[in-house]
Amino acid sequence: MLGAVGAGAVVLLALVALYSLHPLGLHGRFPVAQIIAFKGVLAFGLLAIGLLLGGSALAVLLLGSRRDRARATVGVGEADDSDDSDGTDGRVVGADDESVGGTRVGRNGAVSPDRASDQDPDQDQDAVPPRFPIRRRASAVVLAGAIAIAFAGSAHAVSLLDRGMRSGEVTASGEAATSSDFTVMTVNMARSRADAQAVADLAVRTGSDVLAMPETTVELAGRVRDLIEASAGGQFEVYSNGEGPTASTSMIVSADLGPYEQVAMGPTGGFGRVHLVPIGDDGRQPVLVAAHPPPPVRANMTEWRAENIGIVGLCQRATRPTVIAGDLNMTVDHSVLESIGDQMSVCRDAGIDARIGGVGTWPSDVPAWAGTVIDHVLVTGGLRGDVGEVADIPGSDHRAVVVSLRLNGTGDVEAERRSRLIDEG
Structure with a gap:
């Protein structure tokens, strides 16, 4: 039971x-x-x-x-033996034997137990109960x-x-980033204690144009930016929101993507959110968001749901290509992402596109298959993940996620929605 x-x-x-x-x-x-x-x-x-x-x-x-089979075999054998002998001295019981008081008395006066008198008349001799x-x-x-x-x-x-449960390898193309071909990295810097040089080296090797960095102070982000520029050249801008090593979220963006303006965000339940909108472009330059909602522990469940619903809402309401990257503290199996079900053709996980969507990103001290995938690069507006990589970073309890993105189509989100509705209808 x-x-x-x-x-x-x-x-x-x-x-x-x-x-x-x-x-x-x-x-x-x-x-x-x-x-x-x-x-x-x-x-x-x-x-x-x-x-x-x-x-x-x-x-x-x-x-x-x-x-049961063995017991049945033994039971049948005993039943056959009882038909031919009395089971005591091997003497064959004849028809002239008499039964007196539960015993069998032969002509020669021999006495033997009478088995028939002890047998329950209602019991089937051949039945063998299951063991x-x-x-x-x-x-x-x-x-x-x-x-x-x-x-x-x-x-x-x-x-x-x-x-996808195997990490690929992203390599720098050597060409300047464009709004239709660029690379995004997200890495939680573990209360600003992760190795800045290791992050910069990974950014240079993969040719990352956008770095979303939860738990990163503006000072640490500036140091990583300087290391990248010293190694790879080019110009990068630093944006940040929040205070302290845990509550700060920073973003490093290549100037090749064009100018950006940081939009002030209202109060959130997360640890800082950076929201960047393009300045004076042709509509193809992506909106960039770095986010870090609270973890889904008992005390934070209300804030966790509200923050992630807000993040997914940004993706759903997007009118141009949008990238939302960071330690989102949720997986694609949570109801927040499942609730956009039919919207996933517009708001999607680029890591799954790049076949790394099953590689665990936290905690980094367990095998990747045993971890949870809570660090994401979400995209809209025709952006798709091309190649992806998940990499360990010394000093961080998260693995970094790097995805190279390509723009398929015009980047017109509304046109994509109409096309999807026509296909489904």
Whole structure:
């Protein structure tokens, strides 16, 4: 009974993590929001549990069947022997023997137990009761649950593989960035303690034109900017919002993308947000946003939902190509991103386009398959991820995410929406 209840509970957990329960709001509730974030652990953990439980239940069922067959064979043999002898001294009991008081008396006065007198007349001599009926029924239930658990784990694994679980390698093209071909990096600097030189080296090697840097003071961002310019040349601008090593978010942008103006943001529940809009362009220059919502812990759930809904809202309301990058503290499995379901052709995760969407970005001290993907580059307006890379940064508990972006089409967001509606209708 307990095994069946436990199996049912695990199956329910697997289904909660696997299927969209957005109408119930569970994906945005504590602790479901934490459980579904670690999709790799769910996939491999559920597969292991399913195989272990299934193997154990199958072994019990097979062993019980073998014992029943052996017992049936022994029972039939004993029944055959009882037809020919009395089972005591090997003497054959004849027709002239008499039964007196529960004993059988032969002509020669020999006395032997009378088996017929001890036999319950209602009992079938040939019937052999099953050895472990209750255990076998429970094992069958556990086996069915194990199959469901393994199926859920397999579905999680397939989903991760579809998003991409191997990091590529982004290399600098050597050409100046344009609004239709540029590279974005996001890296959480871990309370401004990450190695500035390592970040600058990665930016130079990958040719990153935009760096979204949560938990980065303006001073640290300026130092990274100076290292990039000293190594790769060119000119970069630094923008920042927030105070302190944790609450600050900074952004470094190549001048090749054109001039930008930082838009003042109202109060948010996050740790600073940088919002940059182009100045006097042709409509193709992208809007750039660096964000860092609070983590989905019990005390922050309201702020976490509100901040991420606001971020996704920026993506949905975009009228030109837009990039939203940073430590968003959510995965594509959370209800906030699922709620834009049919909008994903307009607001999309460029990391999935680049086949790195299943590589864990936090924490960096566990294997990438066991981590959660909470650092993102979201894009709109025809922008698509081309090549992606996930890299370790000394001193940071997050991995950096780098995606080279290309603009497909004109960048007209409204035209894309109309085209999508026509295709769906």
